Amino acid sequence: AQKITQTQPGMFVQEKEAVTLDCTYDTSDQSYGLFWYKQPSSGEMIFLIYQGSYDEQNATEGRYSLNFQKARKSANLVISASQLGDSAMYFCAMREVGMDSSYKLIFGSGTRLLVRP
Amino acid sequence: SAVISQKPSRDICQRGTSLTIQCQVDSQVTMMFWYRQQPGQSLTLIATANQGSEATYESGFVIDKFPISRPNLTFSTLTVSNMSPEDSSIYLCSVESGQPNTEAFFGQGTRLTVV
Numbered sequence: 569a570q571k572i573t574q575t576q577p578g579m580f581v582q583e584k585e586a587v588t589l590d591c592t593y594d595t596s597d598q599s600y601g602l603f604w605y606k607q608p609s610s611g612e613m614i615f616l617i618y619q620g621s622y623d624e625q626n627a628t629e630g631r632y633s634l635n636f637q638k639a640r641k642s643a644n645l646v647i648s649a650s651q652l653g654d655s656a657m658y659f660c661a662m663r664e665v666g667m668d669s670s671y672k673l674i675f676g677s678g679t680r681l682l683v684r685p
Numbered sequence: 686s687a688v689i690s691q692k693p694s695r696d697i698c699q700r701g702t703s704l705t706i707q708c709q710v711d712s713q714v715t716m717m718f719w720y721r722q723q724p725g726q727s728l729t730l731i732a733t734a735n736q737g738s739e740a741t742y743e744s745g746f747v748i749d750k751f752p753i754s755r756p757n758l759t760f761s762t763l764t765v766s767n768m769s770p771e772d773s774s775i776y777l778c779s780v781e782s783g784q785p786n787t788e789a790f791f792g793q794g795t796r797l798t799v800v
Binding site for chain 1: 716718722726727728729730733743775777779781783786787788789790791792793794796
């Protein structure tokens with residue numbers, strides 16, 4: 569079974585500094601996708617960034633980048649130049665494709681990020 | 686991308702009653718899913734809503750408690766039946782294209798409180 573682990577329940581970062589949110593995963597599949605989502609207090613889920621298992625380059629989207637280390641099975645999210653609006657819950661997720669072609673996302677437990685002014 | 690409208694955004698319900706949550710997508714989508722997020726927890730998949738057939742439920746979730754309909758490729762409903770305070774959660778609708786390198790889109794969520 570696939571599993572996603574986020575070991576940091578909460579993180580603080582000073583405004584304008586960079587922060588890394590950790591994510592490790594466990595899978596025996598060769599092909600998989602890794603995602604990061606942001607959940608503000610309003611409850612919506614906002615897609616941030618995607619990394620495919622065969623992608624050789626680390627994914628980047630604006631201030632977000634994904635530090636993908638396949639051998640270590642880690643997919644850490646790096647947020648550069650933190651802003652107050654980055655304060656939210658962050659979830660790492662992996663897409664699982666079942667033997668019956670079923671499709672679902674497995675989520676980690678999340679990291680709550682608080683940006684200090 | 687897909688725009689998802691989920692209703693209601695929040696509700697407070699009496700125990701023993703049922704609530705139906707609606708999910709409307711602005712385009713036809715292959716896959717629709719329903720997730721539950723209990724307070725302070727992560728998202729857990731309830732079921733995959735299948736168009737024209739019965740939903741596929743994950744372990745720990747049953748049709749009698751969470752009946753799901755999906756009459757077409759743009760609409761689905763989730764009913765939380767015979768509610769108890771333990772059902773107090775955020776319920777989220779999600780859609781995917783079925784392409785492996787594309788993200789899942791989520792509705793705004795329904796924040797349910799059962800008293």
